[in-house]
Amino acid sequence: MxxxxxxxxxxxxxxxxxxxxxxxxxxxxxxxxxxxxxxxxxxxxxxxxxxxxxxxxPPPAPFPGSSSSTNNKRIADDDSGFAGSSHRRGPGSGNNTWGRFGGNRTVTKTEKLCKFWADGNCPYGDKCKYLHCWSQGDSFSLLTQLDGHQKVVTGIALPSGSDKLYTASKDETLRIWDCASGQCTGVLNPGGEVGCMISEGPWLLVGMPNLVKAWNIQTNVDLSLTGPVGQVYSLVVGTDLLFAGTQDGSILVWRYNTATNCFDPAASLTGHTLAVVSLYVGANRLYSGSMDNSIKVWSLDNLQCVQTLTEHTSVVMSLICWDQFLLSCSLDNTVKIWAATQGGNLEVTYTHKEEYGVLALCGVHDAEAKPVLLCSCNDNSLHLYDLPSFTERGKILAKQEIRSIQIGPGGIFFTGDGTGQVKVWKWSTQPTAIHP
Incomplete structure (x- = not known):
């Protein structure tokens, strides 16, 4: 010692x-x-x-979560006259993110939301190198933000004939919002965690553990459709059929009975080996995406599987139809475009790659009636792409990943994220050039 x-x-x-x-x-x-x-x-x-x-x-240290390395910090702090961030930027932004300092310091913004600004307490102000805005792009704007949910938003719906917006969350609540004032006018407690929600006519359809709730907002009819095993992750309506994708991999089917104003059990579609998390109906077909990485194509005439698509290598999160194409997205960082061959089978015609896993797709027309794809990724961003070129025209940022996207009337669309925030956006009307 x-x-x-x-x-x-x-x-x-x-x-x-x-x-x-x-x-x-x-x-x-x-x-x-x-x-x-x-x-x-x-x-x-x-x-x-x-x-x-x-x-x-000079310069301030990177915020927590920055990918700047120790070597990059030393370079930024030396006397070479160069400084900036080595944070990886989004697609198409180039690899060089260094900015040059002159006599007055210029802040080079990265394409990442400032977490401190989002919480209302960024100490760096205009000198912060992260973004102090919820979006990039001049063709749309944020109208308002709806706060109240405590967990991820799993559904947004505008029932026909109603002036109310309905939002659902894993916090086991449904919130009702007045479309004119933006105020929450009611909170419903369905009795379990909500996995998804859609509306069809006056019906509000809610997927929950082991059942589907059906509310008719005009007649106040309240139905519980039993049969699902585990959480119901996805719902879609095709003709007079209601489809529910469930945790055990099956797709339950109910047929709407106009005489009794009820939903009668019609079928159970089996074939997926893991949970069915996405459903879409188009061109007399039902498309189902699963955690087993596959997409199944079902005929609405006989409810038989006519094709299984296996090109994705991770969970198929979302499906939509646009024109004669099927679009699918996955946690494998891709959006795949499918087209029918002469034989009728679907084949991949184009693969769009993202830097991160893709969570949700939604198709919309902008103020000039041009088709736009809304593409949510799990880096807490939503990209807006022109179709069919996939030219990026804007980006929406959130505190957490955007899981729900819904189109409204009059150029309005909604996004719901992992924190429970719902934002209302509107397409900007662009003047059309008049040529003699």
Whole structure:
């Protein structure tokens, strides 16, 4: 022990040039910590010694979650006149994200939402290198934000003949919003976690564990459709049939009976080996996407599977039809475009690649009636692409991933994210050039 004490004597290398204990100094942060004290900036730091700087330090350290490496920090802090972020940018933005400083510092923005700004407390203001906005693009704008849900929004619906918007969440509630005022006018508790919600005419259809709830908002008829095993993840209506994709991989079918105003069990479609998470009806076909990475094509005439598509390598999250094409997206980072061959089978004609997994697709027409694809990714962004070129024309950002997208009347569309926020957007009307 005496030898250990001698090795740790005041003459050892543990003391710096000013006589301080390096180990304690480094443990507190010391000069090696280049972050500026948040409390000092606010004029109320009472720590002594404070482990952070009490002066501005160009450039500020990256926020938590930045992919900047230690080497990049050193380059940014040197005297070369260059600084910037090594954060990976979105598709089509190029690889070089360095910005040059002149006499006055210019902040190079990355394509990532500032988490501190989203929470209302970013200390960097205009000097922050992350985005202080919910969207990029001039063809649409944010109208309002609807707060109230505590968990991910799993469904957004506008029942026919109603002036109310309905939103559903995994927080086991449905919220009713007045479309004129944007105020929440009611909260419904269906009795379980909501996996999905759609509307068809006056019917509000809600997928829950082991059942589907059906409410007629005009007559107040309340039905419980039993039969599903596990959570109901997806719902779709085709002609007079209601389809429900379930956790056990089956698709349950009910036929609407106009005489009794009820839904009668019609069939159970089997073939998927894991949960069915996406359904779409188009061209007299039912398309189903599953956690087993496959898409099945069913004939609405006899409810038989006519083809199985296996080109995706992860969960098939969403399906839509556009023109004569089927569009599918997956957590394998791709959107695939399918077209029918002369024999009638679907084949991939184009694969669009994203940097992250793709969660949801929605087709819409802009103010000039041009087709646009809304494509949500699990990096908390939603891309807007012109079809068929896939030219990006804008981006919407959120605190967490956008799981629900719904089109409304008059150029309005809605997005719901993982935090429970619902945002209302509107396409901007662009003047049309008049040529003589």
């Amino acid at each position: 005496e030898r250990d004490r001698e090795r740790r004597s005041p003459n050892s290398m543990d003391l710096d040039m000013n006589g301080g204990d390096k180990r304690v100094f480094q443990r507190l942060g010391g000069a090696s910590n280049q972050k500026v004290c948040f409390h000092w900036r606010a004029g109320r730091c009472n720590r002594y010694p404070c482990p952070f700087l009490h002066r501005e330090s």
